[in-house]
Amino acid sequence: MAKTRKIPQRMCVGCREMKNKKELTRVVRTPQGSIEIDNSGKKPGRGAYLCPQLDCLQQALKGKRLQKALEQEIPAEVVEMLTNQISKSFP
Numbered sequence: 001m002a003k004t005r006k007i008p009q010r011m012c013v014g015c016r017e018m019k020n021k022k023e024l025t026r027v028v029r030t031p032q033g034s035i036e037i038d039n040s041g042k043k044p045g046r047g048a049y050l051c052p053q054l055d056c057l058q059q060a061l062k063g064k065r066l067q068k069a070l071e072q073e074i075p076a077e078v079v080e081m082l083t084n085q086i087s088k089s090f091p
Helices: 054-062 065-070 076-089
Strands: 009-011 018-020 025-029 035-038 046-050
Touching: 025 065, 025 076, 035 076, 046 054, 046 065, 054 065, 054 076
Parallel strands: none
Antiparallel strands: 009 018, 025 035, 025 046
């Protein structure tokens, strides 16, 4: 009998919906304290997940949910990189 693999689920900090981990964008606070976009999903550090939609990013920033999840303020350049990445993937 073939074993079915579980698909990891994560919650988007913007819309708070559970989705497949591969569908979401991971933002990570590294052990050094910098905040980066983690495209591989495997960087060490505290992570938060976002849907690839501008609405979710705006909700996460407006409600300070992304800041709370990463326990640190989000620099403007990281917000700009996230906005660019989301708008490129979903025009």
